[in-house]
Amino acid sequence: MTLAVPSPAPLAALIADLGDIPVITEEKVVRKRSRDFFWYSPILNEELAKKSADIIALPRNEADVIAIASACAKHRIPLTPRGGATGNYGQAVPIHGGVLLDMNALDTLEWVRPGACRVGAGANMGKLDTELRAQGWELRMHPSTKRTATIGGFVAGGSGGVGSVMYGGLREPGNILAARVITVEETPVVIELRGDAAQKVNRAYGTTGIITALEMPLAPAYPWLDVIVAFDDFKTCLEAGRDVARADGVIKKLLTPIASPLPEYFGQLRQFCPDGKAILAAMVSEASFETFADLVAGRGIITLKTPTREEAGAVPLYEYAWNHTTLQMLKVDRSVTYLQCLYPFDRLIESILETAALFPDELIPHCEFIRFGGNVTCSALPVIRYTTKERLYEIIDAHEARGVFIANPHVITLEEGSRHKRADADQIGFKAIVDPHGLLNPGKMRTYVPVTP
Numbered sequence: 226m227t228l229a230v231p232s233p234a235p236l237a238a239l240i241a242d243l244g245d246i247p248v249i250t251e252e253k254v255v256r257k258r259s260r261d262f263f264w265y266s267p268i269l270n271e272e273l274a275k276k277s278a279d280i281i282a283l284p285r286n287e288a289d290v291i292a293i294a295s296a297c298a299k300h301r302i303p304l305t306p307r308g309g310a311t312g313n314y315g316q317a318v319p320i321h322g323g324v325l326l327d328m329n330a331l332d333t334l335e336w337v338r339p340g341a342c343r344v345g346a347g348a349n350m351g352k353l354d355t356e357l358r359a360q361g362w363e364l365r366m367h368p369s370t371k372r373t374a375t376i377g378g379f380v381a382g383g384s385g386g387v388g389s390v391m392y393g394g395l396r397e398p399g400n401i402l403a404a405r406v407i408t409v410e411e412t413p414v415v416i417e418l419r420g421d422a423a424q425k426v427n428r429a430y431g432t433t434g435i436i437t438a439l440e441m442p443l444a445p446a447y448p449w450l451d452v453i454v455a456f457d458d459f460k461t462c463l464e465a466g467r468d469v470a471r472a473d474g475v476i477k478k479l480l481t482p483i484a485s486p487l488p489e490y491f492g493q494l495r496q497f498c499p500d501g502k503a504i505l506a507a508m509v510s511e512a513s514f515e516t517f518a519d520l521v522a523g524r525g526i527i528t529l530k531t532p533t534r535e536e537a538g539a540v541p542l543y544e545y546a547w548n549h550t551t552l553q554m555l556k557v558d559r560s561v562t563y564l565q566c567l568y569p570f571d572r573l574i575e576s577i578l579e580t581a582a583l584f585p586d587e588l589i590p591h592c593e594f595i596r597f598g599g600n601v602t603c604s605a606l607p608v609i610r611y612t613t614k615e616r617l618y619e620i621i622d623a624h625e626a627r628g629v630f631i632a633n634p635h636v637i638t639l640e641e642g643s644r645h646k647r648a649d650a651d652q653i654g655f656k657a658i659v660d661p662h663g664l665l666n667p668g669k670m671r672t673y674v675p676v677t678p
């Protein structure tokens with residue numbers, strides 16, 4: 226898609242149209258906030274390092290969002306929503322410049338009812354969960370970046386995480402109840418998407434409307450324990466994890482098998498990760514611990530059991546899981562990168578071990594048990610020792626040839642980054658309604674052709 230890079234004249238006109246809505250124009254700040262965690266990928270790091278918005282707009286409420294959307298449509302200036310900027314695919318990086326829309330001030334918790342809440346899209350997930358827990362509820366799932374990410378960024382950019390072992394990912398029916406969305410037109414429209422329709426904004430990288438509020442389902446708030454179990458070998462670790470994952474009576478939030486030597490990079494937790502052992506990092510409810518311990522008994526040794534602590538200064542175990550596992554190694558060794566895999570549930574352990582065995586010197590297995598379409602399976606973020614782009618794609622091809630889905634984290638488009646390699650038909654159709662000029666995060670939904678350029 227070709228989009229005119231905004232020249233200084235329309236930008237000045239846009240800023241004038243925004244009136245008293247706060248904006249940041251200082252180049253250094255704008256460049257810094259235009260980044261996310263794309264640097265995990267050496268390929269994206271090269272592609273995106275120099276990309277930046279021209280200005281940042283800071284809406285204070287939904288009326289400001291509407292005014293900004295209208296001004297961008299009028300001046301045909303690209304608009305990229307931003308939450309906590311923890312995405313990994315350069316999702317929140319404005320590759321065609323324009324306005325970076327900082328959604329963080331839209332953080333009002335509108336209501337909490339038994340099993341559901343409605344909240345502003347810019348709400349920080351950590352603060353939100355703390356507020357919910359005070360009322361006896363908690364989010365069903367959150368990314369391991371909970372303490373930085375926003376709920377809107379999670380729905381628009383994420384897939385699942387801590388909690389998905391009980392509830393599946395965001396795509397499972399019932400995991401997003403409703404989304405309120407603003408269109409990018411001269412006269413923006415407010416659309417309430419309910420039920421399945423809310424999936425039109427899920428993992429669309431903010432290309433299918435600006436989310437201002439979300440209705441999310443909740444789980445009862447449990448007292449959680451952080452637990453580490455060490456195993457002599459990764460296969461036994463996987464088998465124990467699978468047995469706990471399948472035990473529906475055990476309330477858990479995290480079941481993360483990690484192969485050696487990854488746990489040896491685990492900073493503050495290193496003392497609980499014996500040399501050469503695989504570990505199962507788990508969050509289980511206090512009441513389920515005894516059953517959990519029975520299920521792993523005779524196979525591994527419990528090296529850590531402590532209440533989950535999330536206050537400032539504490540490091541919860543989930544910050545060693547999901548894509549934080551990769552981060553622990555990247556802190557020490559910047560030559561590694563990662564993949565995102567989904568294994569077939571019907572030959573799960575064989576499939577994980579088979580693909581790992583193909584690349585003994587290049588791939589370190591790290592899996593996450595999840596529920597997917599009613600079955601227990603593993604999502605995985607193996608760490609890869611990076612040599613060349615060609616070799617990385619050989620590793621991806623070898624996985625796909627064996628029935629392992631890859632959501633490629635080394636590309637910026639949502640098509641290539643999806644396991645189906647295409648945009649969801651509902652999302653691409655909806656985009657024509659909400660973003661006729663193709664101004665929302667342009668370049669990320671590759672297959673969309675603007676209705677009115």
Ligand SMILES: Cc1cc2nc3c(=O)[nH]c(=O)nc-3n(C[C@H](O)[C@H](O)[C@H](O)COP(=O)(O)OP(=O)(O)OC[C@H]3O[C@@H](n4cnc5c(N)ncnc54)[C@H](O)[C@@H]3O)c2cc1C
Nearest residue numbers: 308309310311312369375377378379382383384386431436
């Ligand atoms: C260490 C690490 C661990 C991670 N672990 C997980 C994990 O466990 N599970 C997981 O799913 N992901 C994970 N991620 C990826 C990322 O953290 C999550 O997707 C996170 O939820 C993004 O939230 P955010 O507020 O930072 O969004 P951002 O990065 O700011 O934005 C993500 C996308 O959403 C769009 N967006 C943001 N707000 C809005 C809005 N209001 N309306 C429309 N579009 C919007 C942006 O344009 C962008 O395309 C991880 C990343 C890192 C670096």
